Amino acid sequence: MVEEKKNIPKVRFREFAGDDANAWELRKLGEVVEMFNGDRGVNYPKNSDLISQGVPFINAGDLQNGQVNLESCKKISKEKFNQLSGAKIRRGDILYCLRGTIGKNAMVEFDGGTVASSLVDIRPKNIDGMYLFIILNSNIEYRQRLLNDEGAAQPNLSVKNLSKFYIPVPRTKEQHKISALFKSCNELITLHQRELDNYKTLKKTMLSKMFPKNDEKYPEIRFTGFADAWELRKLGEVADIVGGGTPKTNISEYWNGDIDWYSPIEIGEQIYVCTSQKKITKLGLSNSSAKLLPIGTILFTSRAGIGNTAILAREGATNQGFQSIIPNKNMLSSYFIYSRSRELKRYGEKNGAGSTFIEVSGKQMAKCPMYFPKLDEQQKIGTFFKHLDSLITLHQRELESLKTLKKNLLQQMFV
Numbered sequence: 001m002v003e004e005k006k007n008i009p010k011v012r013f014r015e016f017a018g019d020d021a022n023a024w025e026l027r028k029l030g031e032v033v034e035m036f037n038g039d040r041g042v043n044y045p046k047n048s049d050l051i052s053q054g055v056p057f058i059n060a061g062d063l064q065n066g067q068v069n070l071e072s073c074k075k076i077s078k079e080k081f082n083q084l085s086g087a088k089i090r091r092g093d094i095l096y097c098l099r100g101t102i103g104k105n106a107m108v109e110f111d112g113g114t115v116a117s118s119l120v121d122i123r124p125k126n127i128d129g130m131y132l133f134i135i136l137n138s139n140i141e142y143r144q145r146l147l148n149d150e151g152a153a154q155p156n157l158s159v160k161n162l163s164k165f166y167i168p169v170p171r172t173k174e175q176h177k178i179s180a181l182f183k184s185c186n187e188l189i190t191l192h193q194r195e196l197d198n199y200k201t202l203k204k205t206m207l208s209k210m211f212p213k214n215d216e217k218y219p220e221i222r223f224t225g226f227a228d229a230w231e232l233r234k235l236g237e238v239a240d241i242v243g244g245g246t247p248k249t250n251i252s253e254y255w256n257g258d259i260d261w262y263s264p265i266e267i268g269e270q271i272y273v274c275t276s277q278k279k280i281t282k283l284g285l286s287n288s289s290a291k292l293l294p295i296g297t298i299l300f301t302s303r304a305g306i307g308n309t310a311i312l313a314r315e316g317a318t319n320q321g322f323q324s325i326i327p328n329k330n331m332l333s334s335y336f337i338y339s340r341s342r343e344l345k346r347y348g349e350k351n352g353a354g355s356t357f358i359e360v361s362g363k364q365m366a367k368c369p370m371y372f373p374k375l376d377e378q379q380k381i382g383t384f385f386k387h388l389d390s391l392i393t394l395h396q397r398e399l400e401s402l403k404t405l406k407k408n409l410l411q412q413m414f415v
Contacts (some may be wrong), residue, residue, distance in 0.1 A: 007168050011412035016174050024170045030163030032127040037159060038115040039086030050074050055081040056113030058089075060097045063106040063119075066137070066186075068095065070110070081114060087121035089113040092129045094122040094136060096162070102155045103145045107133050120159050127169060130179035135167050138414040168414065178413065182406070189402045196395040203388050210381055211340065212371045223384075226377045236366025238332040239325045243302075243362050244318035245289030247280055254284030260316030261290065264301040267308040271338070271389055273299065274313035290317040296334040298325040300344060303359045306352055307345025311338055323365045331375060335382030343370065 007024040016022050038044075045057055054075035062073040089095075091111050097104040099118040107129070115121055124132050135141060148161040169175070209220040217229040235241070244262075247254035260276040267273065285292060293299075297312040302323040311334055318324060325344075327334050337344075347368045352358035372378065 009168075009413045011409065013174065013177050016170070016177075022171060022174070024168040026166045027169045028163065029122075029165040029167055032167075032169065033125050033132070034123040035159050035163060036087035036115075036121040036123065038117045038119060038121075039084040040117050041085065043080075043083045043085070044117065045074075045076050045080060045084075049076055049080050051077055054078065056089075056110075057116065058095060058113055058119065059116040060100055060104060060118045063095060063097065063104050066106050066133075068106045068108060068110075073113075076114075084114055087115045087119075089115070089121055090123065092124065094124070094129070094133055095119050096122055096136065098157045098159065098162070100154055102149065102157045103136075103141060105133070105136050120162065128172065128175035128179050130183060131175040132167070134178065134182050134410070135414065138410045140167060140414050141165065182409070185402060185406050185409070189399065189406065192395050192399040192402060196392065196399060199388060199392045199395060203385070203392065206385070206388070207339070207342065210384075211343075217371060223377065223380045226373065226380075228374065230371035230373045232369060232371050234366060235325070235368040235370060238372060239327045239337070241362040241366045242291050242293065242297075242324045242326060243289065244291075244320045244322045244324070246319045247284035247288040247290070251284075251287075254281055254287060255279070257281030257284060259285055259292070260314070262299060262316060262318045262322070264303065264305065264308065264319075264321040267299055267301055267310045271311060271393070272313040273310045273316075276316060280317065285317060290319070292317055293324055294326060296327060296329075298327070298334060298338050300325055300348070300365070302348065302352075302361075302365070304357045306348040306358060306360060307341065309338060309341040309344065311335070323360060323362045325365075332372070333375065333378040333382040335386050336378040339382060339385040340370065344368065 007026065009024065050057070052075065054077050056068070056070055057074045057076045058068055059073065062069045064072075089108055089110075089112060091108055093108040095106050095108060095115060097118060098120055122132075122136075144165045145157065148157055148165075150156045150158060150161065170178075206221070210222075212219050212230055217232075219230070249255075255278070257280050259280050259282065260274075261278050261280045262273065262276045263278070266276060280288075280290070292315055293312055295312055295314055299310045299312060299318060300323050301308040301321055303321045312324075325337060327337060344365075348360040348365065349358070351364050351368075352360040353364075373381075
């Protein structure tokens with residue numbers, strides 16, 4: 001038998017710090033919870049027992065982001081449920097996956113239901129339920145799960161071995177404090193995720209309504225004061241399409257200069273780019289087919305992964321993996337055309353050519369037909385989407401910061 005150990009976390013609430021008497025004690029999971037399997041006998045639900053509305057019959061796939069998806073889960077009748085001798089779910093239980101994606105879990109926020117044979121229902125007994133849920137999503141659970149995986153064809157963990165997992169258990173008051181902290185953190189993460197999803201949905205909706213569909217000359221939604229029909233023009237009539245180039249790599253004087261020189265791999269989800277991994281000199285620029293591109297240029301990747309776009313925030317150049325769009329300032333707004341990246345991508349993919357890899361030429365990009373309003377309406381639309389993108393970026397950053405904070409807390413509190 002493993003000798004009982006005492007643990008003191010690296011990060012702790014001040015009122016509990018510096019007191020060895022309040023050290024966290026190691027307990028086996030089975031000592032502080034009850035566990036209930038799904039019924040695996042003759043009464044186990046068959047496909048013919050499933051109904052559209054009824055008692056939840058929960059499988060591993062229904063555990064999503066720490067919650068049970070009651071919309072997706074299968075249902076059985078009350079009569080079938082009463083025949084089962086296995087788990088009878090209560091609010092506050094934790095459902096834990098034993099086969100396949102072992103360790104996947106969810107906190108139950110409802111009463112009633114049962115689990116499939118791949119899950120076990122864990123009912124906290126002598127431990128705060130939220131605190132236990134935190135433990136089961138920390139490295140403490142992960143390390144022991146790896147050591148106890150009994151599967152060959154697929155990962156598998158028995159209830160017997162799960163019950164032997166050692167978990168740190170502080171006094172009840174400290175458990176409650178930790179639970180409240182992580183509950184607040186989870187609520188903030190959920191809030192920012194919801195806000196992020198809402199803004200992304202709004203953007204998707206507005207992109208479909210603020211630009212004309214197919215051969216229509218009027219968008220469904222417009223700003224007040226604009227009523228003129230949009231004009232069909234080729235992209236090359238309102239912008240210059242400029243390819244890139246690469247200075248000779250064996251001439252050192254061409255490299256490590258002060259001119260940003262972008263490759264397609266650097267164009268991801270960011271809107272603006274202002275620094276590159278590699279830089280070239282003026283001599284390197286003049287001895288290649290690359291051109292110095294002005295601020296506001298739309299970098300458009302034109303090979304293989306066609307259609308990634310970004311706005312150039314300071315002068316720079318690109319390699320030959322781009323067909324960059326330099327707007328005519330009197331005819332085209334940078335953010336307006338950036339907001340139509342999906343249309344540009346579809347056109348590039350449809351009109352690209354090549355056998356080894358697909359590539360769209362500058363000449364072909366210049367022929368891209370699009371409907372354009374007058375410049376002042378373009379600028380209004382561009383400003384609207386710029387503001388919307390800023391909100392999306394803000395919530396994305398807040399969400400990432402909160403997730404990082406939670407991860408760090410888990411690492412420091414539960415070694």
